[in-house]
Amino acid sequence: MIISRTPVRVPIGGGGTDLPFFQPKYGASLITSAINKHIYVNVNKRFEDTIRVSYSKTEIVDSIEDLKHDRVREALRLLDLKKGIEITTIADIPSGTGMGTSSSFLVGLLNALHAYKREYTDTKTLAEEACKIEIDILKEPIGKQDQYAAAYGGIINLGINKDGKVMVSPLNISENVLHELQENLFMFYTGITRDTTKILSKQQNEAESDEEKAKNMMEIKKIGEEIKKALESGNCRRFGEWLNIHWETKKKLASVMSNTEIDKWYDYALKNGAIGGKIMGAGGGGFFLFYCDKNKNNFADKMSKIGLSRVPFRFDFDGSKIVFNA
Numbered sequence: 001m002i003i004s005r006t007p008v009r010v011p012i013g014g015g016g017t018d019l020p021f022f023q024p025k026y027g028a029s030l031i032t033s034a035i036n037k038h039i040y041v042n043v044n045k046r047f048e049d050t051i052r053v054s055y056s057k058t059e060i061v062d063s064i065e066d067l068k069h070d071r072v073r074e075a076l077r078l079l080d081l082k083k084g085i086e087i088t089t090i091a092d093i094p095s096g097t098g099m100g101t102s103s104s105f106l107v108g109l110l111n112a113l114h115a116y117k118r119e120y121t122d123t124k125t126l127a128e129e130a131c132k133i134e135i136d137i138l139k140e141p142i143g144k145q146d147q148y149a150a151a152y153g154g155i156i157n158l159g160i161n162k163d164g165k166v167m168v169s170p171l172n173i174s175e176n177v178l179h180e181l182q183e184n185l186f187m188f189y190t191g192i193t194r195d196t197t198k199i200l201s202k203q204q205n206e207a208e209s210d211e212e213k214a215k216n217m218m219e220i221k222k223i224g225e226e227i228k229k230a231l232e233s234g235n236c237r238r239f240g241e242w243l244n245i246h247w248e249t250k251k252k253l254a255s256v257m258s259n260t261e262i263d264k265w266y267d268y269a270l271k272n273g274a275i276g277g278k279i280m281g282a283g284g285g286g287f288f289l290f291y292c293d294k295n296k297n298n299f300a301d302k303m304s305k306i307g308l309s310r311v312p313f314r315f316d317f318d319g320s321k322i323v324f325n326a
Contacts (some may be wrong), residue, residue: 002043002115003324006108007034007316008092008099009149010187010289011280012171012231013246014224016253018143018160020135022217028160030224031171031231032145034153035313037092039104043112046086051076054088071106074133079113087112093311096193098281100146104320106130107150111320124168126320127151153319157228172232180236182315184293186274186300188308190262192285216252223249237275240291244276250283257283268306273299287311 014030017023046052053059053072064082067073072087087109095101107130114121130147134140144166148158152168155178159167173181223246230238247266251258258266262279269277269290277290288308292299300310 002112004041004108004112005323006039006104006150006320008037008104010035013227017221018145023160027162030158032149033155034149034316036316039108040090041108041112042088043116044086046084049083052086074137075109098286103146104150107320115322123151151320154317186290187311188288190285219249240275247278272302
């Protein structure tokens with residue numbers, strides 16, 4: 001039995017510059033992180049020759065071709081595992097919430113399958129295999145942020161050239177800055193899930209047909225660079241201010257990015273102590289991330305009273321990890 005544990009990601013700056021309508025033309029530059037909310041994947045040898053996959057549904061099939069779960073199907077095909085295997089998964093947070101759960105699941109699955117085959121695999125290979133499946137094979141309208149954040153963990157700089165080459169390095173921040181981020185960042189669940197693929201497809205279509213939206217994405221790339229400067233220089237309050245500017249720019253990318261309810265919650269957060277924040281991922285729901293460095297308990301209480309559920313978190317520096325192998 002093999003069990004992998006893989007973190008989900010929280011984008012810090014420059015998110016979206018890795019998307020396929022932007023990165024091949026301009027390159028991507030972003031800061032992303034992994035947190036201690038995980039996807040667990042259990043892989044075990046099955047007595048029968050059938051394949052059993054258990055997630056929100058359960059599939060039992062004779063051939064990988066019959067699997068409806070596309071990521072499981074393509075991962076098994078990539079690693080040439082054809083029968084007699086059982087896969088189950090458990091997640092700390094729901095899918096469709098802007099946290100990159102699908103990519104985290106796939107990275108964790110690939111890690112577990114390599115361990116099942118007694119194969120060594122490095123972190124970059126895990127990330128690239130997940131990218132190959134999601135982007136090249138399944139043609140998902142996504143970038144490479146989610147897979148790399150899940151595989152590497154920590155808080156990282158992610159640069160992607162126009163040709164798709166990826167450079168990864170840890171963000172150069174002090175222990176004091178790390179402490180401030182962990183104490184002053186607040187995550188709240190809106191209770192809204194959505195179809196990420198549909199939102200990203202709409203965002204891509206609108207951006208490709210609208211020169212102004214392409215300019216907004218260039219602005220987001222520049223904001224990401226300013227966020228990097230603020231954090232590496234130790235100015236966390238300035239980071240919070242840039243988060244606010246980022247969100248106001250991000251909302252211009254697609255009509256589905258925000259709505260009346262999200263705007264109301266966001267404005268309420270700013271009135272009650274948040275310096276800045278955003279909806280994570282493709283927008284439209286999922287999780288808020290806010291930066292608040294004063295009267296924090298009061299801020300958390302106020303947000304809870306309007307129906308937002310706080311989700312405490314810490315950063316995860318392990319990345320995808322095999323936690324059981326027997």
